[in-house]
Structure formats: C-alpha cells, structure tokens
Amino acid sequence: MSRPEPRNGPKRARVLVRERRSRIAGGRPVHGDMDLRSLSPLMAGFLLAMTMGGAAAAQTIRDDLGRPFPLPARPPGRIVSMAPNVTEILFALGLGDRVVGATRFCDWPPEARSVPRIGGLVDPNLEVIRSLDPDLVIAFRGNPLRLVERVGKLGLPVFVLDIGDGLDALAPLVEKIGRVTRADSAAAGLVHSLRAGIVSVDAALRGIGSRPKVFVLLYGQGLWTCGGESYVDDIIARAGGVNVASALPKKWALYKREKIIRDDPDVIFILARSDRDFEAGRDRLSRLPGLEAVRAVRTGRVHRIDEDAASRFGPRLVEVLARMASLLHPERMGRRP
Incomplete structure (x- = not known):
C-alpha cells in the first residue's frame, strides 16, 4: 500500500496513513441591440430563455470531481472546512471570521485553533457539521468520498477540491476557493504574491551548474x-x-x-x-x-x-x-x- 501525502495532524499508525491522504460554464450572449418587442412572442420567449439560461450557466463552477456547483448569490457567511490546507487558504484570503467549523488538524494560522472542531479528515462528525448550519462546505480528496456524499445528502452545499501534482496547481486551487467564496479579488492578490515568490526562486537559480x-x-x-x-x-x-x-x-x-x-x-x-x-x-x-x-x-x-x-x-x-x-x-x- 502506497503512502499518501504526509499527515495533516499529529496522529500516527493507521489513522496517520489514512489522514495523510474550472472551467466556468458561460452562457452565450445575444449579440446586437435586438428589441424583443419586434419579434414574434414565440421567438422572443425563446431568446429570453436562452439569455436567462446563459446567465445561470455563467454562475456555475465545476469542482474537482467534475460536478457543477452553483455559485452563491452572496458571499457565504458560514463556511466549514474539511481539510487543513483549505483552512489555511481561507484565512489567507481574509475569511477566517466566516469559518465556523474545521478539522482537529486545522492549527494554522494560530487563530484557526479557536474554530469549532468537526472531527478529523477521515472521521468528520456529520451531526456537528449540520448543527453549524453552514452555507458552504469545502471538502478535499483526503476526505472519504462516501462521507462527502453524505454531507451533500444533508442538503448542504459541498464543493470538493483535489490535491495538485506540483506547485503550478497551487494558484488554480486558490482561485477556485476565491471563486466559490466570492472572494475573487483577495484570491487574485494571494495568487500574485505566491507567484512572485516562485518567480523569485526561479530567477535566483537560473543557470545553476x-x-x-x-x-x-x-x-x-x-x-x-x-x-x-x-x-x-x-x-x-x-x-x-x-x-x-x-x-x-x-x-x-x-x-x-x-x-x-x-x-x-x-x-x-x-x-x-x-x-x-x-x-x-x-x-x-x-x-x-x-x-x-x-x-x-x-x-x-x-x-x-x-x-x-x-x-x-x-x-x-x-x-x-x-x-x-x-x-x-x-x-x-x-x-x-
């Protein structure tokens, strides 16, 4: 059995092994200054439906399981994070005051330690999650899929993210979290800072022998x-x-x-x-x-x-x-x- 990515918390043995494991759909606009009143009622209704359908599609993002996720009309105010890296990103985006639940391994930044605990990566307490009344739950591939699906069956909006194969996947991850939390501007700023740090190292090491x-x-x-x-x-x-x-x-x-x-x-x-x-x-x-x-x-x-x-x-x-x-x-x- 291969070992997953290193642990997100202090437990070892079997739990350690288990624990350590967008395209935006845009609608097509109607071109030109077409007056719907000049069209037949049938055609006008058709074009109106197409326009409204396109607007709805533009407010949908796919999570890393490929499932469409409707973006909230307003920024979520009660977020549950099911993984330590998600918690770190949420706090880095300035959304720490909106995080109402996190795993027992979510200890960074230090402020995250005061967030109510929902359990671990592989053993989250679904009743606790439901009691927190979240309007957004962000899960990670380290969470068992069956448990993630059970959270969704509680009627809670769940957005699932995957781990990247390299550093280049970090920026898209931050951007997705920024998009689903309606914190796009903060995400753009964080991505700029992260990329600047990577570019700085790349420049310093250019041409190493x-x-x-x-x-x-x-x-x-x-x-x-x-x-x-x-x-x-x-x-x-x-x-x-x-x-x-x-x-x-x-x-x-x-x-x-x-x-x-x-x-x-x-x-x-x-x-x-x-x-x-x-x-x-x-x-x-x-x-x-x-x-x-x-x-x-x-x-x-x-x-x-x-x-x-x-x-x-x-x-x-x-x-x-x-x-x-x-x-x-x-x-x-x-x-x-």
Whole structure:
C-alpha cells in the first residue's frame, strides 16, 4: 500500500496513513441591440430563455470531481472546512471570521485553533457539521468520498477540491476557493504574491551548474519518502535538487536503507513538526548501519523542513520552496541556510 501525502495532524499508525491522504460554464450572449418587442412572442420567449439560461450557466463552477456547483448569490457567511490546507487558504484570503467549523488538524494560522472542531479528515462528525448550519462546505480528496456524499445528502452545499501534482496547481486551487467564496479579488492578490515568490526562486537559480541529490525522510516509523508522483518531488526540482526516489511511480513509499546508501544523497531533508522530532529523526537515521558513510550525514547536510507546511497543499509551500533552495544553493539565494 502506497503512502499518501504526509499527515495533516499529529496522529500516527493507521489513522496517520489514512489522514495523510474550472472551467466556468458561460452562457452565450445575444449579440446586437435586438428589441424583443419586434419579434414574434414565440421567438422572443425563446431568446429570453436562452439569455436567462446563459446567465445561470455563467454562475456555475465545476469542482474537482467534475460536478457543477452553483455559485452563491452572496458571499457565504458560514463556511466549514474539511481539510487543513483549505483552512489555511481561507484565512489567507481574509475569511477566517466566516469559518465556523474545521478539522482537529486545522492549527494554522494560530487563530484557526479557536474554530469549532468537526472531527478529523477521515472521521468528520456529520451531526456537528449540520448543527453549524453552514452555507458552504469545502471538502478535499483526503476526505472519504462516501462521507462527502453524505454531507451533500444533508442538503448542504459541498464543493470538493483535489490535491495538485506540483506547485503550478497551487494558484488554480486558490482561485477556485476565491471563486466559490466570492472572494475573487483577495484570491487574485494571494495568487500574485505566491507567484512572485516562485518567480523569485526561479530567477535566483537560473543557470545553476549542479543539482544536489536529495533524499526526503518523513519523520516517524520506517523510511518513508516521496516518489515522483508527489508534489514534494516537484518542489525539490524547482529548488534546484534531484530527488533520488523520483523514479518511484508513487506519491509516498517505504525506502530501503541499502538503497539510500547506494544513492548516496548530498542532502537529506527530514519532514518534522518540531525541532525535537527532527533531532530524534536525525539521530535515528545516523545510527542505521552504513548511513554514517552517506555524504549528507558525513558532511552534516541533514536539515529540517516543517512537516505541516510541506504536507499541506497551501500557501506555505512557497516558503518550503524558498527554504529548500536556500539549503541546496545558499550561494544563489543570498543567505545562510
């Protein structure tokens, strides 16, 4: 069983494995200054219906399940977020005061911790969600589809989003959330800021001569790493590195100790939620037989990347990109790692 994207919260074991997992339809306008009074009643009615139908279609967006979702006439005032990355984006758009429910893993920004809890990613409490009387529920592919469908059967408007394969999918995600919350202007501003951060890293690394080999370790039991289908693989490449596990056709997978030794990575990134976890993971890694000879361990290039920031497909991924780039190419980024 392949491992999903890293967890959005502190639980491990089976829950950890499960937890860590628009086109706008526009109507065709009637061209010209046509006077409906000059038409036959039948034709006038037909054109009026076409115009009204087009206007209605223009107010529809498709979610990432491909389902049409009617945009609300007014900005939603009571939003339930079913995933930590969605919560982060909502707060980044200035909509934190409208979020009336969030998962127990929604702890960023710190203000999100005071939002009423609805349960977890895979075990949300539907009765709690209904009691919050939301006019918009934003779900994520990490939520079990059967539960998402049950929320919809409660008569609540549910908009479902998917995780992206790389950084380029971040802007469309923000734009969709901005559209469905009627916060298009705020979304445009956030997208501009995120793209500026990515462009800044791209410019600093343009023409780099070498790309260090990178191994990513997810802190915890086993040597979990990201494969070529994970967006973390894309971030490593954008940061000027080469993921030694990129050939794995998976998002996350267990890696063998012997393979790490053969790959001999120049840099190891440990995804950890705290400095204490990072130090424990680094010490455990260095004690594995043969790992002391790996270049990254031998030269002290084992670094912490904030697990929550890296494992949530949200705005902080641009910060992760900048940190990885600084650690891989400090001479290009103009600062110490």
